[in-house]
Amino acid sequence: MLPLNYFLFLQIILFLFITPGPPRIVIVSYSMNYGVQKCVWTAIGDITANIIQATLVIFVIGSFFSENPNFLNIFKWIGVAYILYLAFDIYNSRPKEISSSKDFSKSFFSFFKDGFLVAGTSPKAWMFFPLIFPQFIDFNENYLIQFLILITTYVVLDFLSLIGYALLAQKLVSWINTKQRTINTISASVLVIIAIIIVVSQQY
Numbered sequence: 597m598l599p600l601n602y603f604l605f606l607q608i609i610l611f612l613f614i615t616p617g618p619p620r621i622v623i624v625s626y627s628m629n630y631g632v633q634k635c636v637w638t639a640i641g642d643i644t645a646n647i648i649q650a651t652l653v654i655f656v657i658g659s660f661f662s663e664n665p666n667f668l669n670i671f672k673w674i675g676v677a678y679i680l681y682l683a684f685d686i687y688n689s690r691p692k693e694i695s696s697s698k699d700f701s702k703s704f705f706s707f708f709k710d711g712f713l714v715a716g717t718s719p720k721a722w723m724f725f726p727l728i729f730p731q732f733i734d735f736n737e738n739y740l741i742q743f744l745i746l747i748t749t750y751v752v753l754d755f756l757s758l759i760g761y762a763l764l765a766q767k768l769v770s771w772i773n774t775k776q777r778t779i780n781t782i783s784a785s786v787l788v789i790i791a792i793i794i795v796v797s798q799q800y
Contacts, residue, residue: 602745605732609750612724613757618679618714618790620761625686625783626710627762630702637704639758641711643751646721650747653726672795675717679791682710687784
């Protein structure tokens with residue numbers, strides 16, 4: 597059976613996914629500097645963190661976060677610190693041709709790790725799963741199946757949206773390759789602004 601108000605759930609997450617946030621800013625920058633293929637690992641890291649988050653907050657520690665918001669505050673500051681680190685890394689990355697076949701120094705695991713940590717330390721995600729998911733599950737029925745439908749829908753659409761951002765950056769390759777230093781600076785600046793917004797707006 598479909599979860600409760602499944603199509604409303606689709607509308608909510610699609611809105612979230614088309615809104616630029618840290619994962620999408622990182623994906624765009626990595627697409628410009630390393631190419632779309634390596635961005636796949638960043639996207640996989642992102643959705644892996646989402647699966648772990650959803651599983652933990654729904655089946656293990658959802659009520660714990662509700663009763664102990666200070667732990668969300670810890671995740672917030674860890675996330676802010678990592679976003680600032682990525683901003684610094686992106687700003688200092690040397691512009692490269694996207695079409696180049698050269699094997700760059702970042703490993704596949706490094707791309708995976710960046711995607712995992714950006715998503716895994718997001719207080720927004722840790723609030724989304726315990727607050728939004730339960731509203732679309734009928735716990736009087738087989739809620740495990742409903743959970744699997746919801747999380748599968750979430751990670752598939754999240755992955756596709758991340759790759760969509762990477763492909764869009766590649767489509768603009770001719771313009772981007774002449775302005776990569778500017779784009780890197782803008783991407784880093786946007787990440788810093790997002791970190792500041794998180795600090796100011798997300799209070800637990």
